[in-house]
Amino acid sequence: MGRIGVVKMAHRKAKQATRYLLILVLATLGCVSNSSAETQIPVTLAAVQQELRLAAQGVETLQSDILQEKHLAMFAETLRSTGRFVFARPDKLRWEMLKPVASGFVLQGEAGTRWNALSKEVGAFNVSADPIMGMVSQQLLAWARVDLDWLNKRYGMELICAQPVILRLLPLDPGEAQMIESLRIEFAPDRSHVAEVVMYEQGGDHTRMIFSAVQVNAPLSSTAFEAPKF
Amino acid sequence: MRTLSWIMLVLLLSSCAPLPPPLEMRTTCRATASAPELVQNHWLNGEQIWRLRQSALLEIGTRKIALEGFLRLDLKKREARLVALNEMGLVVFDLHVDMHTQELLRAVPQVHETKGFAQGVGSSLRRMFLAPVPQLDDELEQRGYYQCLLRKTPDTKLEFTFDCDAQLRRTHMQGSGAEWQVVYNHYRNVARATETAEATNDANEVVRVVLPTQIILHNPQHRMKLTLTLNEAREEI
Numbered sequence: 489m490g491r492i493g494v495v496k497m498a499h500r501k502a503k504q505a506t507r508y509l510l511i512l513v514l515a516t517l518g519c520v521s522n523s524s525a526e527t528q529i530p531v532t533l534a535a536v537q538q539e540l541r542l543a544a545q546g547v548e549t550l551q552s553d554i555l556q557e558k559h560l561a562m563f564a565e566t567l568r569s570t571g572r573f574v575f576a577r578p579d580k581l582r583w584e585m586l587k588p589v590a591s592g593f594v595l596q597g598e599a600g601t602r603w604n605a606l607s608k609e610v611g612a613f614n615v616s617a618d619p620i621m622g623m624v625s626q627q628l629l630a631w632a633r634v635d636l637d638w639l640n641k642r643y644g645m646e647l648i649c650a651q652p653v654i655l656r657l658l659p660l661d662p663g664e665a666q667m668i669e670s671l672r673i674e675f676a677p678d679r680s681h682v683a684e685v686v687m688y689e690q691g692g693d694h695t696r697m698i699f700s701a702v703q704v705n706a707p708l709s710s711t712a713f714e715a716p717k718f
Numbered sequence: 719m720r721t722l723s724w725i726m727l728v729l730l731l732s733s734c735a736p737l738p739p740p741l742e743m744r745t746t747c748r749a750t751a752s753a754p755e756l757v758q759n760h761w762l763n764g765e766q767i768w769r770l771r772q773s774a775l776l777e778i779g780t781r782k783i784a785l786e787g788f789l790r791l792d793l794k795k796r797e798a799r800l801v802a803l804n805e806m807g808l809v810v811f812d813l814h815v816d817m818h819t820q821e822l823l824r825a826v827p828q829v830h831e832t833k834g835f836a837q838g839v840g841s842s843l844r845r846m847f848l849a850p851v852p853q854l855d856d857e858l859e860q861r862g863y864y865q866c867l868l869r870k871t872p873d874t875k876l877e878f879t880f881d882c883d884a885q886l887r888r889t890h891m892q893g894s895g896a897e898w899q900v901v902y903n904h905y906r907n908v909a910r911a912t913e914t915a916e917a918t919n920d921a922n923e924v925v926r927v928v929l930p931t932q933i934i935l936h937n938p939q940h941r942m943k944l945t946l947t948l949n950e951a952r953e954e955i
Contacts, residue, residue, distance in 0.1 A: 558807040562799075563790055567771060569807070583805065588949040589773045591784065591805055602805075604784035606773045606947060620826060624806050667808065667826060687808070691824055695807035 533647040537636050540653060543679035544634035550575040550681055551712075552702040556585070561692035573699060574712045575632035582713055583628055594713045595625045601715040608718035623664060631673065631682045643671070652677055666690065680704055736777040736943035739901040739934035747882035749865040753858040756867060756878075760886040761929055762851050765794040768929075771950040774802065777943040785810060787946075789843075790954070796848050799823075800839070815840045817849050842935050842944050846900050850889065852878045885928065898937040902930035908951040 551574050558567040571585035571592065584592030590605035593613070600621065603610045615622035630638045639645065642664075643657035657671040672686040681702060688694045757763065768791040776783045785802045792798070797816040804810050812824035813836060820840025822830075829835055856867035856878065864887070869876040873894035879887045883905075890899040905928045931948040 556807055558803060560788060560801060563769065563788070563801075565769060565788065567786075567788060567803075567807075569786075585805060588771070589786065589947075591786075593805065604775075606775045606945075607777075607782040607784040609782050609784070620804060620808070620810075620828065624804070624808070663827065687806070689809060691809070691812075693809060697806075 531650075533645060536647055536650060536653055536655075537640075540634050540675065540679050541636060544681070546705075547634075547680050548577050548705050549708055550632055550702065550704060551706060551708065552699040554583075554585075555696075555698040555700065557696040557698075559694050559696070561694075573628075573632075574708060575629075576708060576713070577633065579629060580713050581625060581628055581632065583625075590716070593621070593625065594715055595629070596713060600625060603715050603718070605716075605718065610715045610718065619663070631685060634675075634681070648672070652683070653679055676702065736779075736936070736941065738899070738936050738938070739903075739943070739945075741879070741888055741901050742903070743864055743881045743887060744883075745863045747863055749860065749863055749880060749882040749884070751865065751880065751884040753856065753867060754854060756858070756865065756880050756884055756886075757852045757854050757856070759884055760852060760880070761927070762793060762847065762886065764927075766927075767792045767794070767954040769952045769954055770948055773947045773949060775943075775945045775947075777945075779941045789847075789946075791847055798843050798847050800843060811835075811839075813839055813843070815843045815848065817844070820844075838940075838942075842937075842942075845889070845891075845898065846933050846935055846944075846946070850876060850891075852886070885930075895939075897939050898935065901934045901936070903932040903934070904930060906931050 551572070554569075554571045554573050556569045556571070558569075559565075560567070569585050570587045572582070573584075574580075574582040579595070579597045581595040582592065583595075584590070591603060593600050593602035595615070598615045600613050600615065601610060602613055602621070613621050615625055626638070629635065630642075639657065642661060643659055646656040646658075648654040648656050653675040655673045655675075657673065659665040659668050659670075667690060669688040669690050671688070672684075673682055674684040675681070676683045681699070681704065683699055683702075685697045686694055687697075751759075768789075770789040770791060772787045772789055774785045774787050776785070785804070787803065788801045790799045795816075797814065799812070799814045801812045802810045808826075809824060810826055811822060811829045814821045814823055820836050820843075822836040825835075850869075852867045853869070856869045859866045859868055863882050865880045865884075867878040867880070871894075874896065875892045877888075877890045877892075879890070881887050885905050886902055888899055888901050891897065908927055908929045929948065929951055933946045933948075935942075935944045937943070
């Protein structure tokens with residue numbers, strides 16, 4: 489073997505070692521579920537986004553339970569709430585907390601209705617006139633639809649992990665960035681929907697939203713997007 | 719005609735104001751505690767640090783705002799810190815209150831833009847949890863099934879009402895341009911973990927204390943009512 493051949497072989501070995509090292513690091517971080525994942529890892533954010541788009545295309549409706557954990561850093565305290573989440577393409581949404589206090593909202597496009605069992609009040613809102621509700625509901629819609637175009641416009645995006653897909657989002661809007669430091673979005677193994685969102689706030693608090701018992705394309709109740717009556 | 723207009727305006731304003739809170743007390747009993755017992759034994763006279771998860775309903779005129787809140791109440795230092803959250807757990811505001819001042823530590827822009835917000839919420843929390851509180855030199859009045867401790871000045875009358883279980887049920891301020899009351903309802907047993915219980919994980923060491931699970935501040939002058947409902951309570955060791 490000539491000198492060039494030796495160099496080529498060393499180069500190939502180095503490349504291979506780097507690839508194994510990358511897989512080892514990802515596996516250590518809990519990103520890769522098995523060794524065959526080497527060939528499955530799309531290495532670019534664009535490739536992962538394309539896969540997410542394709543996987544979400546067939547999703548018309550989503551329903552799930554929600555566990556919301558609010559971590560208050562200053563008090564080392566976790567506040568847990570539970571509820572339900574319903575989505576129907578293109579723009580219908582229900583976000584409902586059931587415990588400890590029933591509250592939530594339904595949304596269709598820009599118009600929504602929110603309620604709270606404590607006030608026994610049901611009131612209309614519009615996402616363009618209510619910035620906080622606007623931010624909250626547009627976020628939820630974007631996650632449910634896997635609307636990467638919307639997310640790309642609003643956030644700088646980083647690929648944290650390829651299997652399961654975990655994205656880190658950094659707000660581009662200065663107003664939102666005053667409140668939100670970043671978002672961590674984890675997708676279900678089949679990539680058709682979001683399994684978990686962590687919202688890191690400026691100041692150290694964070695909120696984890698875990699979507700469980702997810703039903704994809706199951707029939708929805710006729711009242712799924714109606715506010716409750718008090 | 720002008721008189722009629724004024725009457726209409728008063729009627730309109732009063733119809734928009736939140737209703738005063740109900741004060742329901744057991745009447746088939748007799749309140750017999752001494753003044754020192756009332757002063758020393760009411761729940762705000764402790765030295766505990768409470769971590770209280772609450773739901774808050776703020777009514778101003780006909781407007782109602784509901785929030786979730788986490789309150790750290792330090793009865794020894796006489797200070798409180800309230801973190802209010804929206805439906806998605808986002809912090810709406812974070813307010814620290816002591817006996818005389820309040821500081822808005824964090825808030826969404828809409829709260830920052832609301833003039834007098836920190837002072838308004840701060841004074842409400844102060845009246846509910848920190849001051850005024852009954853004192854030994856308040857005058858005791860027996861009223862059958864309830865008792866009152868009274869503190870009078872030439873301009874003001876401050877009245878603390880206790881039920882026949884000697885629980886503080888109402889603080890009522892009148893006069894000198896001030897008119898407000900705080901009502902403490904639905905006292906319930908809350909587990910209070912002692913240090914021994916924490917260390918040994920022994921359920922027998924858990925002490926039961928009673929806390930009001932509904933607290934209502936009513937301020938008719940500002941047509942304002944704030945109702946706090948206790949969902950969870952834990953003592954900080």
